[in-house]
Amino acid sequence: MTLVPPALAEKVLEHALARGGEFAEIYAEDRHGFSVSLDDSKIEGPGGGHERGAGVRVVSGDATYFGHVDGLAEEDLIRVADSVSQALRGERGGVQDLSDPTAPHGHAIATAPGDVEAARKAELLRLCDERARGAGDAVDQVTASYAEGHREVEVFNSDGVAAADLRTRVRLGVQVIARRGDRVETGMQTRGGHAGFELVETDPGQIADEAARKALTLLDAVDAPSGQMPVVVGNGFGGVLLHEAVGHGLESDAVQKRASVYAGRIGDQLAEPFVTAYDDGHKANAWGSDGIDDEGTPTQPTLILEDGRLVSYLYDLLRAKKDGTASTGNGRRMSFRHLPIPRMTNTYFAPCDASPEDLIAGVGNGLYAVSFGGGQVEPATGDFVFGVSEGYLIEDGKVTAPVRGATLVGNGIDALAGVDGIAGDLDIATGFCGKDGQSIPAGVGQPHVRIRALTVGGTA
Amino acid sequence: MGIDTAASTAVELALAQGAGSADAFGVEGEDLTVRVYEGEVESLSEAGARGLGVRVFIDGRTALAYGTDLTEPGIGALARGAVEAAQVSDPDEYAGLPERSGAADAPPISSPELARWDTERKIDLAKAVERAARERDGISQVEDTIYADSQTRVALANSTGFRGEYEQTAAYAYAYAFAGEGAELMTGLGVGAGRDPAALDPEAIGGEAAERALALRGATKPATRRCPVVLDTFVAASFAGLIGGTLSADAVQRGRSLFAGREGEEIASKAVALVDDGLHPDGPATAPFDGEGSPRRRTPLIENGVLASFLWDARTARKGGRETTGSASRSYSSKPSVGASNLVIEPGTDTLEDLCAAAGNGVLVTHVTGLHSGVNPVSGTLSVGATGRLIENGQLGAPVREMTIASDLVSMLKSVRAVGSQGRWVPFGGSVMAAPLLIESMSVSGS
Incomplete structure (x- = not known):
C-alpha cells in the first residue's frame, strides 16, 4: 500500500514549510464506499463511490493553515503545499527524514466487504425485511440499509511521523414502522463495527427482530411523564449520555478555550468512587476504533474517569503541545478535506457488578430509558438533551408501561455526580458524532446506569 | 476535464x-x-x-x-x-x-x-x-x-x-x-x-x-407548566425546516409523514403560510434547476392553514400523478432526494414585543436542542430541550434553561396565534426565511 512515497511526502512538507512554520503534515486518503437499501420490500439505490486526495497543513504559533486537493498527483500535492505556505512570512522550516509508513496495529477483518458480491448484501436486506414483517400484523413499513466503507490512510509530518492505516467498516440498520388505528410508531436497530462482512452476516435477523419489537411495544405506550425523577439508562446506545454529557466537555479544544464545564477540573472528584470511564480508540473491532488517529498517533485506551476522579482530557497533537502533554490519539477528521480536531473514539463507562434488575428495583417511581434516538450538548454549559426512543415507567421498583415522547434534559456535571449505580453488562453501539461540520463514526457504550434525578420532559 | x-x-x-x-x-x-x-x-x-x-x-x-x-x-x-x-x-x-x-x-x-x-x-x-x-x-x-x-x-x-x-x-x-x-x-x-x-x-x-x-445570564430551571410559547426567529426556522421535511412527497408515499393523505385539510391555524420558493432573489438555495434538471419554482405548501401541496420530484410526481415542484436536492455523492429549497414563513404584522404582550404569561424560546432526536416525523410527537426567557404580564422576565418544550406538530401548528413581522434568512433547518411565532399552548417541563 502506498499512496504517497516517503520521498514525495518529504518534498511536499519542505514546500509547505518554505516560508516558515514549526510543523507541517500531509494526510493522504483513498476511500471507497458502497451502500444499498430496501424499502417497501424492494431493493433500491445501490451506489458506490471512490474519492482520493490529500490535505496539507502548516502550523505557525497558534495559527493553522490548511489546503486540500483531489487526487494524489505530485504536481497537485506540491501546488497545494505552495499555496498553504503563501500565508506565512518566516524562515524556512526543517523536515525530519521520513521512512516508509508503518501501521501500528490493525483490527481483524475476516471477509473484506468489497470482496462480497452486491447480491449477497441485498439478500441480507431481504432477510431483515421478512423477519421484521413476520414480527406482527401491525408492522406497516420496513426499511433496511447496508453500508460499507474502506479507507486507506497515510500521514507524514515534519517531526518524522510516517504512519498508515487500513480501515474497514460495515453497518446494517433496520427501521420498522408499526401502525394500529391512529397510532404510528417507529423502531430502529443498528449493528456496526470496524469489522468485515462477518459482523453483519451473523444472525442479521436479530437486528430486524429488535427494530420490530421496539415499534410494536411503542404502540401501547402512554404519554411520558414530566418533571424530575430517577432514571435508569439502558446499556449500549444509552452511553450516548456519557458521550454528550461528559465526553464533549473533555475534548481539549473546548477545554483550552474555557468552553467546557470540565476546564480546570482534572483531579476533582466528579462522581461516586465506583465510576470509571474510558475513551478507547484501540478497542478491538469497535465502531469508533482505528489503528492510528488522523494525525498518525496510535489509538489507545485513555482513562478519563478513575474511581470518580477526572484524570484526562482528550488530545490531538496541537492541543497536547499547548498543554505540554502527549496526544491521546484523538485527532480525527471526516476526510482529507477537513482539519483534524479532538474527537472521541469509543467512549464508555467501565462495568461494575450490579445487575440491571438491582438498579431498577432500587427506584421507587421513575423512568427506564432503554435507548435514545440521539442527543446534543452545549459543552460550554454542560446542558444536554436526549430523545428517549424506547422507555418505560418504573413504578414501585418494577418496569411497567412503555412511554413515548420522553426527552431527558440536564447538566453534565450534575448528571455525572448523580450516577448512583452501574451494572455489569457493558455494550458498545454505533453512533455518528457531528462537530464543526464534520460527521465521524463514534462508538458509545455503557452498562446499565442509574442516575438519581434527571428532568423528564413529556407531554402527559 | x-x-x-x-x-x-x-x-x-x-x-x-x-x-x-x-x-x-x-x-x-x-x-x-x-x-x-x-x-x-x-x-x-x-x-x-x-x-x-x-x-x-x-x-x-x-x-x-x-x-x-x-x-x-x-x-x-x-x-x-x-x-x-x-x-x-x-x-x-x-x-x-x-x-x-x-x-x-x-x-x-x-x-x-x-x-x-x-x-x-x-x-x-x-x-x-x-x-x-x-x-x-x-x-x-x-x-x-x-x-x-x-x-x-x-x-x-x-x-x-x-x-x-x-x-x-x-x-x-x-x-x-x-x-x-x-x-x-x-x-x-x-x-x-x-x-x-x-x-x-x-x-x-x-x-x-x-x-x-447576555440575555440568558442567571438562567434557572423554570417550574413545569402549560403556557403560551413564543418561538424566536432562530427557533421558528428550525421548526419550519422540520415541517418542510415532513412535506416531502417521498416521506409521504413511504408512510413516513404524519401529513400523508391530508392535502386540502386544515393542518395549521389561519395565521400560518409556508412557501417553498426556489427562485427567491435572496434565497441561499435559489438556482435555475434542481438536482435532476427540473426548473426551480415557487410552491405554496401551507396557505391560510390549509395543506396546499407536498414537495415533489420526478419519481414521486409520477407515482402520485402530479407535477414535480422542482424539489430534488442532490450532491455529487448522493442520489437526488426530495427536499425543500428555500422555505419562507410569510411574516405577519406583530413585532416580537407585540407577540410577548399577547402571550401574557409564558416563555420566549431562543434556542432549542435535540431536534433530530426529539421530534417523531411519523407520529408528530415532539419534545426538545430549550433555553429562553420567561414572559411575565406581557414583558420579558427572568432567563430560563434546562427545560423542554413538548407538543405534537399538528397541535402546535393549529395553535399558532400570530406570526411576527421581523422576517429574516437564517441558516437553521436548511435555508429558511423565518419570523417569530406565538403558540397558544405547549408543555414546558423544568423542575
Missing part, C-alpha cells in the same frame, strides 16, 4: 455501457474558511474540490456511482460501476428522468463582489465580528468566530439532451459568545449570511452573539 464536459461524457459513457437513460451531476468549487480567536487567525483553510455523480436507469433499475477522478478513464469507471450496481436493484416502475427538463429564469445568484475581496480583508471582517462580541460588557469569552465563503459551479447533463450549468456564491459569518463563568455561564450565537462578504455586517453579527448570551 471541466465538470460540464465531464457530466456530458459520463452520460454518453453510461449509455454506451448499457444504461437505458442516465444523468450526471458535477460540482466544483473553491472555498475559504477563517477561524479567529482573541484577535488572531486560529486557522485558515483555502481549497478547491470537485466531484461527479452518475445515475443510471436500466428497465426501472437504478443506481449511482460517484467519484473525484474526472479523467476519461475515471469517468468510464463511474459509468461501469453504476451500470453494474443497477443489477442488484429491483425494478421501480416510477423511476426515471423528468419528462421535461429545463432551467428557470433565476435571479442573480453569483456576486462579482466576492472576487474583489482578498484574504486579508476577509480575515479583518472575521476579526471585526469577534471584536464586536468581545467588546460588550459582561462577555467573558468568544469561543469561536468564523468567516466562510464559497464559489460553486454546478453542471447537470442527462440523456434527454438537457445540459445545464450555474455558478453560485455564498458568504457567511458567525460568532459564539459566552456571558458569565463556571456554572453561571450562558452562550449566544450571532449569524449573518449573503452572497458576498459585503452583505455581512460584523457589528450586527458579533453584537447578536453578545446580546443573546
